Amino acid sequence: MSPARLFSARLRTVFEDVGHWALSTWAGLKPSRRLPQQASPRLLSVGCADHAKRQELPGKKPLSEKKLKRYFVDCRRVLVCGGNGGAGASCFHSEPRKEFGGPDGGDGGNGGHVILRVDQQVKSLSSVLSQYQGFSGEDGGSKNCFGRSGAVLYVQVPVGTLVKEGGRVVADLSRMGDEYIAALGGAGGKGNRFFLANDNRAPVTCTPGQPGQQRVLHLELKTVAHAGMVGFPNAGKSSLLRAISNARPAVASYPFTTLKPHVGIVHYEGHQQIAVADIPGIIRGAHQNRGLGSAFLRHIERCRFLLFVVDLSQPEPWTQVDDLKYELEMYEEGLSERPHAIIANKIDLPEARANLSQLRDHLGWEVIALSALTGENLEQLLLHLKVLHDAYVEAELGKGRQPLRW
Ligand SMILES: Nc1nc2c(ncn2[C@@H]2O[C@H](COP(=O)(O)OP(=O)(O)OP(=O)(O)O)[C@@H](O)[C@H]2O)c(=O)[nH]1
Numbered sequence: 562m563s564p565a566r567l568f569s570a571r572l573r574t575v576f577e578d579v580g581h582w583a584l585s586t587w588a589g590l591k592p593s594r595r596l597p598q599q600a601s602p603r604l605l606s607v608g609c610a611d612h613a614k615r616q617e618l619p620g621k622k623p624l625s626e627k628k629l630k631r632y633f634v635d636c637r638r639v640l641v642c643g644g645n646g647g648a649g650a651s652c653f654h655s656e657p658r659k660e661f662g663g664p665d666g667g668d669g670g671n672g673g674h675v676i677l678r679v680d681q682q683v684k685s686l687s688s689v690l691s692q693y694q695g696f697s698g699e700d701g702g703s704k705n706c707f708g709r710s711g712a713v714l715y716v717q718v719p720v721g722t723l724v725k726e727g728g729r730v731v732a733d734l735s736r737m738g739d740e741y742i743a744a745l746g747g748a749g750g751k752g753n754r755f756f757l758a759n760d761n762r763a764p765v766t767c768t769p770g771q772p773g774q775q776r777v778l779h780l781e782l783k784t785v786a787h788a789g790m791v792g793f794p795n796a797g798k799s800s801l802l803r804a805i806s807n808a809r810p811a812v813a814s815y816p817f818t819t820l821k822p823h824v825g826i827v828h829y830e831g832h833q834q835i836a837v838a839d840i841p842g843i844i845r846g847a848h849q850n851r852g853l854g855s856a857f858l859r860h861i862e863r864c865r866f867l868l869f870v871v872d873l874s875q876p877e878p879w880t881q882v883d884d885l886k887y888e889l890e891m892y893e894e895g896l897s898e899r900p901h902a903i904i905a906n907k908i909d910l911p912e913a914r915a916n917l918s919q920l921r922d923h924l925g926w927e928v929i930a931l932s933a934l935t936g937e938n939l940e941q942l943l944l945h946l947k948v949l950h951d952a953y954v955e956a957e958l959g960k961g962r963q964p965l966r967w
């Protein structure tokens with residue numbers, strides 16, 4: 562091959578490589594890798610968001626939504642018992658030429674506490690058992706040997722766990738590393754050495770260890786995320802989460818596809834991460850336990866700001882926003898007034914375009930019209946998400962609090 566031909570062949574390979582790189586970057590940006598043929602190259606330069614690519618392991622089948630639901634538990638009743646204290650010993654020292662060496666029974670060790678500890682790796686209460694028994698302390702021994710105290714038993718719980726006892730909230734484990742002593746271990750008993758006194762040089766008294774504390778606790782999980790996606794069933798919340806993060810909630814054309822909250826992370830430049838939660842669909846009357854009921858409304862409580870997702874292909878889409886706000890307000894006063902954005906999804910459908918102007922007439926220009934399916938206008942959502950997040954961080958720092966970090 563002539564040098565000129567060789568050079569042009571190499572150049573072609575380089576261009577093909579670059580083309581492949583650009584495509585794969587874009588594919589990472591799009592939902593389900595459905596790339597529209599006429600995708601504008603301008604969209605490739607979204608500088609602020611570094612989207613996660615599909616990270617499913619080859620050969621590993623993802624769990625179905627129903628199976629995932631089985632593994633996702635957001636309420637648990639737990640009986641926690643602290644470890645029992647070890648008993649004190651009663652014995653006397655004796656050795657050649659020192660027959661009455663005095664009492665030398667050691668104290669028993671204390672029982673171990675049972676502690677609930679927040680673990681970032683734990684995502685639901687499914688791994689929490691119904692009963693925990695703390696480690697008991699060892700009994701005291703002769704020669705003044707004290708029993709060893711029982712080890713602390715840690716129970717790992719997800720961030721956002723609310724601990725209730727008899728309907729009263731006793732702890733709110735909403736930050737990484739938070740701990741709560743669920744049951745105290747019993748104190749160890751005293752050995753007879755402890756009872757040695759001037760008027761009693763040979764006490765035989767020793768005390769048994771105290772039993773550990775017993776409590777029945779109700780654990781309740783409230784998903785913690787920066788943003789919560791709220792919408793009617795089939796509005797496209799899960800599709801949107803798949804499009805902007807690496808979370809893989811199930812998507813289907815029937816209502817109530819999503820049965821448990823999913824949290825996806827949107828990555829921005831400078832290692833900034835925003836957690837977005839996909840909350841199961843809400844319908845009119847959810848606060849009266851209609852549809853999936855109010856059980857899932859509590860997952861919205863912990864979200865710092867909200868994304869109301871509206872299906873723009875439905876007639877009078879603004880009623881969806883009104884209904885969603887009403888349901889949130891009925892569940893908890895002021896919940897609908899959290900900082901929020903209104904996302905009008907399915908703009909790719911012809912009937913949606915017609916509805917958009919009506920929606921904007923009713924709600925003003927704050928509406929972000931996009932398509933989770935084709936990826937149209939996703940950058941506007943990403944930029945707005947960042948604006949909401951930055952405002953939240955500023956507000957938290959202003960109050961002297963540490964903002965939520967994922
Ligand atoms: N044309 C079009 N269809 C969409 C778009 N986004 C979602 N869909 C479709 O709408 C249907 C519902 O999407 P989901 O993402 O499952 O909706 P959801 O809000 O999570 O629904 P639930 O989990 O039931 O609350 C699916 O058939 C999607 O393919 C969009 O932007 N355009």
Ligand SMILES: [Mg+2]
Binds near residue numbers: 810
């Ligand atoms: Mg869904």
